[in-house]
Amino acid sequence: MNAFFTAKEYLQWLINSKARHGIHSPFLYQFLDQCLYRESEKSLFEIPEKHRRNLKNDHTILEYIDLGAGKRNQRNNNSNKKIKRIEVRQIALNSLQQPRYCRLFYRMIKYFDCRNVLEMGTSFGVTTSYMSLAGAHVIIDSIEGAYPIAELAGNYFSENKFTNIILHRGNFDFILEDVISGKSYDLVFMDGNHRGSRTLEYFQKLIKHINPEGVVIIDDIRWSESMLNAWKEIKNHNDVTLSIDLFRMGIVFFDIRLKKQEFAIRF
Ligand SMILES: C[S@@+](CC[C@H](N)C(=O)[O-])C[C@H]1O[C@@H](n2cnc3c(N)ncnc32)[C@H](O)[C@@H]1O
Incomplete structure (x- = not known):
């Protein structure tokens, strides 16, 4: 996405975005108050x-x-x-998730009491290990397609005894269906292939593997116009109820008790 388009997008998002105040959805207000804006003790993540x-x-x-x-x-x-x-x-330097987002995922897993988590795009496993620290009962499937990167992540997990992480090596295009077969996830973090068309395909495959109260986080929704279009399609999907646009990433919920509403939230 070029600088002009990004600046225009950002301005538009800024005008529409809110923090905690002015939020009338009790579900969202509570999520913002007790999870999104609540800081975690940084020493947990040494x-x-x-x-x-x-x-x-x-x-x-x-x-x-x-x-x-x-x-x-x-x-x-x-x-x-x-x-x-x-x-x-x-x-x-270029592709690891910033610590404040890693801490947010950790808090989300705790807040929504997630048991089964899927991460698409392990990289070196930094975010995966934050998620792992949310509890030994949390089982994380994480997929990485670049073998030397997966190798380093796997060594890091075993050296530090992150035993609740299952690392799957391979291209999402070929192994995603096998990995998720027979499983149901409470939280999915899509942080791999940043092509809009692929993101939509993966989302379609994932939908029937998300628990009714589950949540999907999509990173880099403004990476390109195709990613932004994919995000628009995802939040408008029939099964998606509430959606949150954090500018960098999007979060969608499927709970039918929630009204279909879109929010742009400052984080
Ligand atoms: C942005 S990085 C992930 C960062 C990581 N989630 C974190 O927070 O530290 C994206 C990763 O996804 C992997 N990836 C991209 N496309 C993929 C595909 N089609 N199949 C498997 N892995 C893929 C890349 O090799 C890269 O390591």
């Missing part, structure tokens, strides 16, 4: 933050197929995929 620091200083070069770069209809032809050679520290 292990993931140490991992983040180490990654940011790691000059190891990784080589893998960039799943975000392949073209539609070329997914069986690896020769068309771009091989990426990149230092760990560069990936860590």
